[in-house]
Amino acid sequence: MTSSSRDRVGVAVIGAGAISNEYLSNLTSFPDLDVLMVADLDVDRARAQAEKHGVPAWGGMADALAHPGVEIVSNLTIPAAHVEVSTAILQAGKHVWTEKPLALDRAGGAGLLQLAAQQGLRIGSAPDTILGRGQQTAQRLISSGVIGRPLTATTMMQDPGPECWHPSPEFIYAKGGGPLWDRGPYYLAMLTQLLGPVRSVAGLALTTYADRTIATGPKAGTVFPVEVPTSINVLTEFVGGQIAQSTYSFESALPRNGFVEISGTEGTLAIPDPNRFDGDLYLFPARQWTLAELIAIDGIEPPRSEWTTLPTEKATAKRGSGLLDMARSIRAGVAHRASAELGYHVLDTLIAITEATENRSFIPIDSTADTPEPLPEDWDPYAATL
Ligand SMILES: NC(=O)c1ccc[n+]([C@@H]2O[C@H](COP(=O)([O-])OP(=O)(O)OC[C@H]3O[C@@H](n4cnc5c(N)ncnc54)[C@H](O)[C@@H]3O)[C@@H](O)[C@H]2O)c1
Numbered sequence: 001m002t003s004s005s006r007d008r009v010g011v012a013v014i015g016a017g018a019i020s021n022e023y024l025s026n027l028t029s030f031p032d033l034d035v036l037m038v039a040d041l042d043v044d045r046a047r048a049q050a051e052k053h054g055v056p057a058w059g060g061m062a063d064a065l066a067h068p069g070v071e072i073v074s075n076l077t078i079p080a081a082h083v084e085v086s087t088a089i090l091q092a093g094k095h096v097w098t099e100k101p102l103a104l105d106r107a108g109g110a111g112l113l114q115l116a117a118q119q120g121l122r123i124g125s126a127p128d129t130i131l132g133r134g135q136q137t138a139q140r141l142i143s144s145g146v147i148g149r150p151l152t153a154t155t156m157m158q159d160p161g162p163e164c165w166h167p168s169p170e171f172i173y174a175k176g177g178g179p180l181w182d183r184g185p186y187y188l189a190m191l192t193q194l195l196g197p198v199r200s201v202a203g204l205a206l207t208t209y210a211d212r213t214i215a216t217g218p219k220a221g222t223v224f225p226v227e228v229p230t231s232i233n234v235l236t237e238f239v240g241g242q243i244a245q246s247t248y249s250f251e252s253a254l255p256r257n258g259f260v261e262i263s264g265t266e267g268t269l270a271i272p273d274p275n276r277f278d279g280d281l282y283l284f285p286a287r288q289w290t291l292a293e294l295i296a297i298d299g300i301e302p303p304r305s306e307w308t309t310l311p312t313e314k315a316t317a318k319r320g321s322g323l324l325d326m327a328r329s330i331r332a333g334v335a336h337r338a339s340a341e342l343g344y345h346v347l348d349t350l351i352a353i354t355e356a357t358e359n360r361s362f363i364p365i366d367s368t369a370d371t372p373e374p375l376p377e378d379w380d381p382y383a384a385t386l
Contacts, residue, residue, distance in 0.1 A: 007386045008034040009327035012064035012094075014085055015076030016040040016049040018166060019099065019319075023076060024053035026320035031384035033327060039064035061085065065092035071330070072097055072124075074323055079176030083108040086123065090115045095330065097323040100126040100185040101350060102343040104176045109347045113340050124336055125343025127186045128322025130193045131375055132277030133312040138262075138269060139374050141310065142194055146283060148266030150195055153236075153244035155187045156259035157275075158252035161230070167217025170224045178228035179248035180205075181350055183275060187246060187260070188346045189338075190274035194262060196240045197368040198349050205229035205357035208251050234353050239368070270307065277317050282307035317381065324381055331386055337372035345369035 011033050013020060020038070028035050037057040040046040050058035057067070064073055065088060073089040075082060075098040083103045086096045096116070102125050103109035116123045129135060142150060157179065163169040172182050192198065207229050214222045231249040238244070258273020267286050272279020284307045322338035329336035345367045352363040 006384065007331060008032055009071050009330065009386065010067070010069040011035050011072050011074060011323070011327070012037040012039060012067055012070040013049075013055075013074045013076055014039045014061050014064055014089075015074075015078075015099075016042070016045045017076065017078075017168070020049050020076050021052075022319050023074060024049060024055065026318045026381075027074070027323065028053050028055065030320065030324050030381050032386045033324060034069070036069050037064050037067050061088065065089065065094065070094055072323060072327060075099060078171040079104060079181070080171065080174065082176075083112060086112050087115060090119050090121055090123075093119065093121070095122045095124075095326065097124045097326060098126065098343070100343070100346070101176060101181055102340070102347045106348060106351060109344045113344055116340060122326060122330065122336065123340035123343070124322050124326040124338050125340055125346075126322060126338065127189050127274070128317065128319065128325075128338045129186055129274055129277055130189050130372065131317040131321045131325065131337060132272075133317065134272035134276070134279045134281060135190055135193060135274065136317075136374050137281055137310065137312045138194055138271045139371075141269065141281070141283075142262065142264075146267065146310075147262065147264030147269050148286075150240075150242050150262055150264040152242060153191060153195065153246075153260070153262045155191070155244065155246040155274075157183050157187070157257050158247055158249040159255035159257060160253060161212060161250035163212045164215045167214070167219060169212070169214060173212060173224065173226045173228060173230075175227055178230060178232070179250045180229065180232045180234075180353060184246075184248055184350055184353070185346050186274040187248075188349050189342060190260065190271070191236065191238075191244060192342065192345060192369055193371055194271075195238045195242045195244070196371060197238065197345060198236055198365045199239045200237045200362045200364045201234060201349060201353045201356050202362045203232055203234040203353045203357040204360075205232040207231075229357065232353065232357060234356075236349075237362075270304075277319070277321075279312075281310040281312060283310055284308070317375070317379075321381055325375070328385060337375070339369070339372065341367075342369040342372065
């Protein structure tokens with residue numbers, strides 16, 4: 001195929017903040033995409049990012065929406081702006097890729113899905129880490145029965161909070177933020193991918209500090225308010241009957257990110273951090289134990305060296321792969337994997353957890369989402385397929 005006969009998908013990015021570097025360096029490296037514009041409220045910031053990543057144009061949101069070559073717009077704005085920006089993208093007749101969360105409330109998320117359906121347009125929603133090697137491999141292994149029938153999951157993310165590294169962390173402590181809303185989407189999308197949709201949730205939450213202080217960048221030393229819970233413990237019941245316990249905390253001196261174990265009738269599978277695309281998997285098969293062996297472990301888990309390391313797949317998804325999968329799926333006329341329905345189910349579950357912590361009750365989940373098909377084993381973001 002010559003470059004002139006290619007049918008690449010034109011992309012614009014709205015939001016030139018912290019995560020735009022990773023997106024722009026990845027999206028511009030995928031041959032099936034043509035990144036045409038970077039936009040932001042701050043046009044100088046958009047320009048700097050466009051120049052840094054070799055993108056030919058920059059401007060404000062209206063410029064991106066008016067660009068005739070743009071088919072998908074990636075919404076990388078802060079959570080409070082997601083619905084407004086995604087609505088404008090759909091009204092301009094373009095497909096949306098949105099960072100998480102899809103919206104801040106059910107009405108906002110449902111309104112986006114409805115508008116997309118009316119317009120005959122697509123929404124793809126982060127996280128696309130479900131396309132990463134670790135989780136793709138986990139999906140295939142669990143489907144093939146490596147742990148038998150999945151029964152329980154334990155997930156944990158705890159650290160002191162992102163104000164130590166993010167130069168503008170205020171939004172991570174505003175509505176739509178906190179460890180549950182900022183990191184929960186990775187865990188909930190992963191659990192839905194591996195165990196199926198959620199049936200109900202319960203939780204407890206606390207907020208210890210009324211404000212936090214930015215540690216790095218031009219605003220270092222700035223004190224800002226904390227508007228959301230900063231430690232949340234969640235119980236989750238899945239439609240398939242499995243149960244999970246999950247910790248989300250920005251109040252732990254000990255960083256322990258990305259701890260995920262799923263246990264089934266035949267073994268336990270340790271899965272890499274769902275906020276990453278790489279990492280190894282470990283299997284601890286079911287076995288007979290003597291009392292002496294159990295006492296020897298004494299509360300400390302067997303070291304990974306005693307687990308079986310499982311080979312991960314070759315596919316090299318990165319942040320932005322969900323958008324690429326959507327672009328290829330648009331051309332092929334098939335469903336994309338990081339779907340609006342999955343984004344909405346994750347949003348619905350985040351809201352239900354928040355309600356459960358406020359009401360101290362189990363909250364049923366009305367929405368559902370299909371488990372996305374695994375990527376083909378030879379899926380290659382760097383192949384020119386369009
Ligand atoms: N920073 C990370 O490591 C990270 C990782 C994964 C996902 N995310 C998600 O990516 C999104 C952006 O995060 P970030 O850390 O880059 O935030 P950020 O605050 O660094 O950048 C957001 C950018 O969006 C722009 N913006 C806000 N409202 C806008 C509007 N209405 N129109 C145009 N531009 C607007 C801001 O001017 C800013 O440049 C969030 O949804 C976040 O959850 C961030």
